[in-house]
Amino acid sequence: xxxxxxxxxxxxxxxxxxxxxxxxVLMHLEACADCSVRLNLESAIGGRLRAQAKAEELDxxxxxxxxxxxxxxxxxAAPTPWERLAAWLRPAxxxxxVAAAALAAVLIPxxxxxxxxxxxxxxxxxxxxxxxxxENPLADRSATVMMTSLERTASTETVPMMQAVNAASLVDxxxx
Amino acid sequence: xxxxxxxxxxxxxxxxxxxAIEQYGKATYNFAYRLTGNEADARDLxxxxxxxxxxxxxxxxxxxxxxxxxxxxVTNLHRDELRRRKGRFQEEIPEDNAPQEFGGQKxxxxxxxxxxxxRQLSEPLSRALRRLSSEQRQVIILADIEEYxxxxxxxxxxxxxxxxxxxxxxxxxxxRRLVLQEQERPQQTR
Ligand SMILES: [Zn+2]
Numbered sequence: 098x099x100x101x102x103x104x105x106x107x108x109x110x111x112x113x114x115x116x117x118x119x120x121x122v123l124m125h126l127e128a129c130a131d132c133s134v135r136l137n138l139e140s141a142i143g144g145r146l147r148a149q150a151k152a153e154e155l156d157x158x159x160x161x162x163x164x165x166x167x168x169x170x171x172x173x174a175a176p177t178p179w180e181r182l183a184a185w186l187r188p189a190x191x192x193x194x195v196a197a198a199a200l201a202a203v204l205i206p207x208x209x210x211x212x213x214x215x216x217x218x219x220x221x222x223x224x225x226x227x228x229x230x231x232e233n234p235l236a237d238r239s240a241t242v243m244m245t246s247l248e249r250t251a252s253t254e255t256v257p258m259m260q261a262v263n264a265a266s267l268v269d270x271x272x273x
Numbered sequence: 274x275x276x277x278x279x280x281x282x283x284x285x286x287x288x289x290x291x292x293a294i295e296q297y298g299k300a301t302y303n304f305a306y307r308l309t310g311n312e313a314d315a316r317d318l319x320x321x322x323x324x325x326x327x328x329x330x331x332x333x334x335x336x337x338x339x340x341x342x343x344x345x346x347v348t349n350l351h352r353d354e355l356r357r358r359k360g361r362f363q364e365e366i367p368e369d370n371a372p373q374e375f376g377g378q379k380x381x382x383x384x385x386x387x388x389x390x391x392r393q394l395s396e397p398l399s400r401a402l403r404r405l406s407s408e409q410r411q412v413i414i415l416a417d418i419e420e421y422x423x424x425x426x427x428x429x430x431x432x433x434x435x436x437x438x439x440x441x442x443x444x445x446x447x448x449r450r451l452v453l454q455e456q457e458r459p460q461q462t463r
Contacts, residue, residue, distance in 0.1 A: 103449070104442045111416060113423050113438075142448055143417045145398055150418045155306055157298045158316060165294060165323045169287065172324070 101125055101132045103139075110139050290327045293339065298323075301343050307414050308351050310403060318354070322346045341421075345429045348411060355407055401451040409444035416441050 101109075101122060108114050109122045126133050301322060306315035325346045326333075333342055402410060408430075415426045416437075426437045 103446065104438075107442055107445050108438070111423070111441075138449065138452070139445065142398070142445070142452060146402075146413065146417045147420075149398060150303075150307065150414075154303055155299075155312070155315075157294075157302050157319075158312070161298065161302070161316065161319065162291070162294045165320050166287070166291065168320065168324055169290060169327050172327070 100129065101135070103135070106132070106136050106139055110136065110143065286327065286330055289330050290323060293326055293343070294323060297340055297343060300340060301347060304344055304414065304419075305347050305351070307418070308347065308407070308411060314354075318347055318350055321350050325350070338425075341425060341429055344415070344419075345431070348430055351407065351411075397451050397455040398448065401448045404451075405444050405447060409440050409447070412437060412440040413444045413448070 105114070105118075105122060109119065112119075114122060126136060298319070302315055302319045305318040305322070306312060309315050309318060322343055326343060333339065402413065405413065411430060412426060415421045415429060416423070421429070423434045423437045423441075427434045430437065
């Protein structure tokens, strides 16, 4: 009589044999004590693994949920690409940019002909920023305010802004 | 590696993750613990897995098994971590081509083994599990502890049923051999 292979016994134990083969194995097991003992051993190993896993079962560590939710909150607050760019620009770059923009805005009306005079809103914002920058050049809040208004400035006043940026890059590289 | 922009988290997204931790956190942690064999790695793995759940929550299909999904995530993260460590530490886990088993048909003496096994098996099994390759250990955990079908294991591990089958056969052969060695030991007056 051909005995069952170990692999067949394992597949049988896990109920993974095709129906025909499964029935044949069952018939063999009923007639063969040796193979039954081997099946029992495999079955006992499985049972012992489960019992052991259950006995060793751990509770979720305290604070795990909070740690995960904190990481999620941090990830949700992580900067978008635009915010990363903004972060890169502030405040070392932004402050000089604004200062230079303010300077340009002051200088341009005084007789230079290559650009139109800034409109009133632009003047207002630039002066406002210069004041912020002087009060507290490194304050995150003022830098944020400056970024927002820089966007508005850029859309209404291209030429002085370009000059301001050029000036700012000089200021910035000089500062290092 | 650039990450794709994360959508702003919504209350339902957070609620989804919280509920998932509540219901499956313990199972996930225990699965990670059995894979890694230590609590610190299991903790990291569990956290990372739920972060993935958070990022990919929309790809979870309701009506499918969440546990299978997160086990798959844990399995992948664990595999990545092992690859990363392989460069830095000496690999202590044997490769998948584990030692060959004895001739498959070794006849056993006919005596009741169950009682003995029930009492004495734990210790050798713990040791034996540690000697399996990580793939073999995974397949034992999934097939024998979690009692998944071969098809479900293939889905979780991202491999074919044939691979599941052969890994399980090898892993079981190793466990069996260790158990039989332990069993013979008391009879040999050493
Ligand atoms: Zn037989």
